[in-house]
Amino acid sequence: MARQRSRPVTLTDVARRAGVSVATASKALNARDEVAPETRRRVLQAADDLAFQPNVLARGLLTGRTRTIGLLTDELAGRFSIPILLGVEDALASGQMSVLLCDARGDAIRRQHYIRTLLARQVDGFVVLGDSNDLRPSLTRQIPVPVVYVYGESDDPRDLSVLADDEHGARLATEHLVSLGRRQIAHITGPETYRAARDRAATFRKVLTDAGLPVAGGDPLFGEWSQRWGRHAARTLLTAHPGIDAVFCGNDQIATGVANTVREMGRHVPDDISIVGYDNWHEFASDCQPPLTTVDLNLQQLGETAVHHLFAALDGQPASGVIRQPCRLVVRDSTGPPATPHP
Amino acid sequence: MARQRSRPVTLTDVARRAGVSVATASKALNARDEVAPETRRRVLQAADDLAFQPNVLARGLLTGRTRTIGLLTDELAGRFSIPILLGVEDALASGQMSVLLCDARGDAIRRQHYIRTLLARQVDGFVVLGDSNDLRPSLTRQIPVPVVYVYGESDDPRDLSVLADDEHGARLATEHLVSLGRRQIAHITGPETYRAARDRAATFRKVLTDAGLPVAGGDPLFGEWSQRWGRHAARTLLTAHPGIDAVFCGNDQIATGVANTVREMGRHVPDDISIVGYDNWHEFASDCQPPLTTVDLNLQQLGETAVHHLFAALDGQPASGVIRQPCRLVVRDSTGPPATPHP
DNA sequence: CTGAAAGCGCTTACAG
DNA sequence: CTGAAAGCGCTTACAG
Numbered sequence: 143m144a145r146q147r148s149r150p151v152t153l154t155d156v157a158r159r160a161g162v163s164v165a166t167a168s169k170a171l172n173a174r175d176e177v178a179p180e181t182r183r184r185v186l187q188a189a190d191d192l193a194f195q196p197n198v199l200a201r202g203l204l205t206g207r208t209r210t211i212g213l214l215t216d217e218l219a220g221r222f223s224i225p226i227l228l229g230v231e232d233a234l235a236s237g238q239m240s241v242l243l244c245d246a247r248g249d250a251i252r253r254q255h256y257i258r259t260l261l262a263r264q265v266d267g268f269v270v271l272g273d274s275n276d277l278r279p280s281l282t283r284q285i286p287v288p289v290v291y292v293y294g295e296s297d298d299p300r301d302l303s304v305l306a307d308d309e310h311g312a313r314l315a316t317e318h319l320v321s322l323g324r325r326q327i328a329h330i331t332g333p334e335t336y337r338a339a340r341d342r343a344a345t346f347r348k349v350l351t352d353a354g355l356p357v358a359g360g361d362p363l364f365g366e367w368s369q370r371w372g373r374h375a376a377r378t379l380l381t382a383h384p385g386i387d388a389v390f391c392g393n394d395q396i397a398t399g400v401a402n403t404v405r406e407m408g409r410h411v412p413d414d415i416s417i418v419g420y421d422n423w424h425e426f427a428s429d430c431q432p433p434l435t436t437v438d439l440n441l442q443q444l445g446e447t448a449v450h451h452l453f454a455a456l457d458g459q460p461a462s463g464v465i466r467q468p469c470r471l472v473v474r475d476s477t478g479p480p481a482t483p484h485p
Numbered sequence: 486m487a488r489q490r491s492r493p494v495t496l497t498d499v500a501r502r503a504g505v506s507v508a509t510a511s512k513a514l515n516a517r518d519e520v521a522p523e524t525r526r527r528v529l530q531a532a533d534d535l536a537f538q539p540n541v542l543a544r545g546l547l548t549g550r551t552r553t554i555g556l557l558t559d560e561l562a563g564r565f566s567i568p569i570l571l572g573v574e575d576a577l578a579s580g581q582m583s584v585l586l587c588d589a590r591g592d593a594i595r596r597q598h599y600i601r602t603l604l605a606r607q608v609d610g611f612v613v614l615g616d617s618n619d620l621r622p623s624l625t626r627q628i629p630v631p632v633v634y635v636y637g638e639s640d641d642p643r644d645l646s647v648l649a650d651d652e653h654g655a656r657l658a659t660e661h662l663v664s665l666g667r668r669q670i671a672h673i674t675g676p677e678t679y680r681a682a683r684d685r686a687a688t689f690r691k692v693l694t695d696a697g698l699p700v701a702g703g704d705p706l707f708g709e710w711s712q713r714w715g716r717h718a719a720r721t722l723l724t725a726h727p728g729i730d731a732v733f734c735g736n737d738q739i740a741t742g743v744a745n746t747v748r749e750m751g752r753h754v755p756d757d758i759s760i761v762g763y764d765n766w767h768e769f770a771s772d773c774q775p776p777l778t779t780v781d782l783n784l785q786q787l788g789e790t791a792v793h794h795l796f797a798a799l800d801g802q803p804a805s806g807v808i809r810q811p812c813r814l815v816v817r818d819s820t821g822p823p824a825t826p827h828p
Numbered sequence: 829c830t831g832a833a834a835g836c837g838c839t840t841a842c843a844g
Numbered sequence: 845c846t847g848a849a850a851g852c853g854c855t856t857a858c859a860g
Contacts (some may be wrong), residue, residue, distance in 0.1 A: 150629075152853060163831045170854060178829055195605040197549065199542045200853035203836045208542065213586075218571055228561055231588055240602060243556075243586045245574055250604075259583060262538040286493075325762075369772045383579075395768060402745060425564075425738060426768075429712045495837060506847045511839060521845055543837035546852045 151192045160188035171196070177209060209239045211452065212255065212260035214281075216294070217273035218245040222441060223425065226293055227446025230269055237453055239266070248273065257284060266450050269445075270294070275305060276337045279444040288455035292448035293441075295392060302455075304448040304465045308338050311437040311469035312345035315390050318435070318471055320353050322479050324388035324416055328353065329362035330375040330400060331392025339392055341362060342420070345389055358386045367392065372399025380407060380415075387415055387480055394419035394426035397434050401476060406429070413481035422472050432475035439469055495565060503531035514539070552582045553567060554795065555603035557596065557624075559637070559742070560616035561588045562767065565784060569636055572788025573612055580796055582609070591616065600627060610795050612788075613637070618664065619680045631798035635791035636784075638807060645798075645800040647791040647808045647827045651681050654812035655688035655781040658733050661814055663696050665822050667731035667759055670698065673707035673718040673743060674735025682707060682735055685763070689733055701729045715742020721751060723758075730758055730823055737762035737769035740777050744819060748774070756824035763813050775818035782812055 157167035162181060162437055170177045171184035171194075178183075188194075202208040209318065213230060215223055227243075234241050242260060246253035268285045272278050272294010278297035282289045295303040319327050324395065329346045332339045343362040350357055365371035370471055372391060380386060391397035395420030399445050404415050411432055419427055419436035427434040444467055500510035505524060513520045513528035514537075520528075523603055531537075547550040550730050556573060558566055570586075577584050581818045585603060589596035595703060603611065610630045615637010623641035625632045638646040643657060662670050675682045687703040693700055702722050708714035719742065736738035738761030747758050754760055754775055762779035770777040787810055794804055 153657070153855095154853080164854075165856080166829085169830090172855080176829065181829075190534070197546070197853050198606045199546045200836085201855075202542070203542045203546060203838090203853085206836080206856050210585075216575075218566060224562060224567060226590060227586075231561075231586060235587075235599075240585050240587070240606060242553075242583050243570075243574060244583070245571060256578075258538060263541045263583060303716060340858095344851095370774070395772065399772075406749075429738065431716070473842055475835090481613075493837095496839095497837080507845085508840080508847055512846090515839080517840095519845060524845075540837050542853085546837085546854090550851080601831050697838075746829075761850090 150197070151194045153196065154192070155189045155192055156185065156194045157190065160184040207266055208264045208455035210265050211241055211261065211267045211269060212256075212265040212485070213241045213243050213269050213271060214256060214260070215243070215245045215271040215273070216248050220273050222293060223271055223440035224275070226271055226445040229442035230292075230449055232442075233446040234313050237449070257281065257383060257428070261285070265458055269448055269452060273368040274336060274338070275308065280348065288452060288460060290448045290452045290455070292444060302461045302463065302465070304444060304451060304453055304467065306439040306441070306444060307466035307468050308341045308346040310466070312342035312390075312440065312472040313349055314419065314469060315437050316346050316349040317472070317475065319388045319390060320349065320355065321414060322416060322458045322477060324480065325355060326383070326386045327356040327388040327390060328358040328383070328386050329380055329390045329392075330372060330379070330396055331362055331364055332367040332396070334364040344390065359383050367395060369395045369399035369402070372396035376403040377407070380404070388417070389415060390418045391420060393421050394423045394430070394434055394436055397436070397476070398426050398430045401430055401434070410481070412476050413480040416477040418477060425446060427472070427474070430476065435471070435473045435475075435477040437469050438472050440467060443467065486823050493540070496537070497537055499528065499531045499537045499683040502535065502758045503527040503822045522671060536654060545673060549607075550609055553606065553608050553613060554584055555599075556580060556610040556612050557582045557599060557603070558586070558588045558616070559591050559725035563616050565636060566614055566616070566767075568784035569614055569788040572785035573635070575785075576789040580792070587811040598623065604628070610674065610794060610799055615779060617679060617681070618651065623751070631792045631803060633795045633798070635787060638793055643805050645794055645808070647786060647787060647794060647806045647810065649782040649784070650809035650811055651684045652688045653809070654686035654763065654782065656692055657812060657814040658763065658780050659689050659692040661816070661820065662731045662733060662759060662761060663692065663698065665820060667823065668698060669688045669701040669726070669729045670728050670733060671701040671703070671722055672724070672729040672733045672735075672740055673715060673722070673780035674705055674707055675710040675739070677707040685735065700811050702726050702743065710738060712738045712745070715739035716746045719743040719746040720750070723752070725748070731760070731768060733761045736761060736764050737766045737773070737779055739776055740770050740779070740819070741773045744773055744775070753824070755819050756801055761820060761821040770815070770817070773819065778816045778818075778820040780812050786810065
């Protein structure tokens with residue numbers, strides 16, 4: 143670890159070795175066309191020999207562009223952030239850009255501090271990653287460079303927000319169950335304080351109504367995002383309404399709890415009761431007994447989409463409003479046609 | 486989103502407003518003591534009025550320090566990376582440093598590319614975050630600034646690696662079960678190809694031997710890191726060895742699978758069979774039925790420790806070798822004294 | 829096609 | 845205590 147910090151190779155070194163001026167060396171390396179082919183060759187060779195890496199700071203100072211963006215997150219610990227972050231990082235790297243990571247941990251003071259820090263570092267733009275898909279206060283006014291919001295929606299419609307399309311996801315899940323021939327479909331989901339929970343429940347209700355079907359159990363059951371709640375709600379619901387033949391769950395943890403309880407109550411998944419989860423959280427969905435049919439939010443792609451819009455804004459083509467990205471139904475073994483087909 | 490990129494405030498602006506030279510303004514802002522108090526006051530006031538943020542690029546160009554470190558990860562998607570990353574980010578922020586995030590996704594080409602990129606960006610140091618605690622090839626030779634390895638150990642003993650102490654974790658878990666009075670303790674864990682699995686199994690065996698107890702079931706059972714494996718192994722094991730009164734599991738998913746199977750087989754957790762998990766993965770450990778006693782690796786602190794060592798290296802106090810950070814046993818409801826005390 | 833010069837925003841000896 | 849000057853590494857008109 144204690145290696146000497148050797149003096150880095152500069153453009154001056156390259157120019158000297160190639161026998162040209164720094165100006166010419168610069169042009170040759172930047173593929174400008176005012177350089178003789180032979181000269182360019184010598185410069186490139188010299189740069190290669192010396193393993194020259196242009197100092198990005200110096201370039202940034204001149205051009206005003208750092209090819210760096212600030213990624214401002216609220217709660218990286220939440221499991222939605224990681225795939226999005228990976229998508230962001232991947233898309234940025236493809237565009238030769240780097241990402242400075244700042245997690246505000248939901249603390250406003252800290253967030254302000256980070257915004258200042260990132261601006262002092264001359265980032266070219268921001269990606270603001272929400273920790274839930276509720277509305278969040280716009281930060282754009284304080285930020286003089288392009289900003290894209292992802293996963294969490296900005297409350298200012300002049301901003302651009304790139305969101306997962308929860309209505310689409312809920313529609314995919316519900317229509318899947320309906321098309322399998324399920325007729326008494328219940329919905330067990332997370333806290334009603336979450337916009338995601340409300341939006342999905344509303345779509346669930348609408349799809350059933352349009353299909354002429356009731357909401358089994360009377361109303362969607364709001365609770366928490368846990369297996370525990372899934373177990374509890376399933377037991378209550380199935381005891382009171384033994385005719386239920388499918389449950390659409392607000393996430394894969396709830397679905398896992400429901401599946402375990404259904405089995406414990408001596409009913410079969412998927413024949414007696416089909417179950418759809420939400421999130422495609424691998425450790426839960428794939429490892430459930432049986433593996434869960436679930437909705438994948440395409441989170442990584444969400445991050446990529448956000449970055450592409452940021453690139454557009456950096457190129458002077460800013461957008462605004464809300465972009466909703468479709469979800470994807472992943473069919474596994476927790477859903478199937480009813481054991482006894484309906485008449 | 487389409488705000489104009491207004492010309493940023495520079496030190497020159499501040500100096501002009503305060504009626505001093507840029508040199509004096511610089512000294513005043515950097516709290517050097519060769520400035521008259523009244524002058525300093527005026528400069529600070531002017532900077533405040535203009536919301537001046539020094540351009541970090543310019544400063545970096547001069548000082549050769551960017552107050553930025555490169556965080557090189559192999560597989561951010563793995564769940565161990567996030568807490569460590571949060572610890573790293575937090576500790577860096579406390580030291581007024583920022584982190585450039587680069588996830589190589591286990592691809593060597595990509596990793597090389599990122600190393601070059603980060604060096605071109607003049608990072609002051611690297612944190613290399615391994616995706617498993619197996620040995621990994623040292624990157625230090627290619628990197629002219631301090632490097633600290635975290636979670637995954639470098640194969641070069643001259644490097645510094647900051648690791649979770651798996652032997653300690655396994656010891657905590659096993660001794661806990663022994664001290665509760667458990668006498669037939671089995672171990673169900675992940676693939677033997679994982680160093681973590683081997684190390685923990687070895688310690689498990691050693692602690693039992695030292696206590697004069699057998700390894701129940703004959704040998705630790707290596708399999709995979711899933712609930713599925715936990716279910717399967719538990720059924721096999723408990724059928725063949727009905728006297729088993731405790732299971733130490735290689736992670737919380739396995740433990741969850743084991744707990745579910747034990748219940749399905751009509752045995753009680755923790756009275757008949759106590760279960761210890763590993764990782765303290767909240768969504769599994771807290772939400773298991775019953776909640777799991779488990780080992781917490783203190784991952785966030787691992788990241789913080791790594792950064793503190795990086796700071797030391799940046800201050801000219803590099804270390805080398807391996808630092809193992811203790812684990813912590815989190816006791817919940819899946820462990821307790823035997824229903825029928827041993828004689 | 830090539831190179832000397834200016835300049836990005838800042839810091840730091842150095843002279844006054 | 846203050847400020848003019850040099851310089852970090854690079855790019856870009858501009859002159860030759």
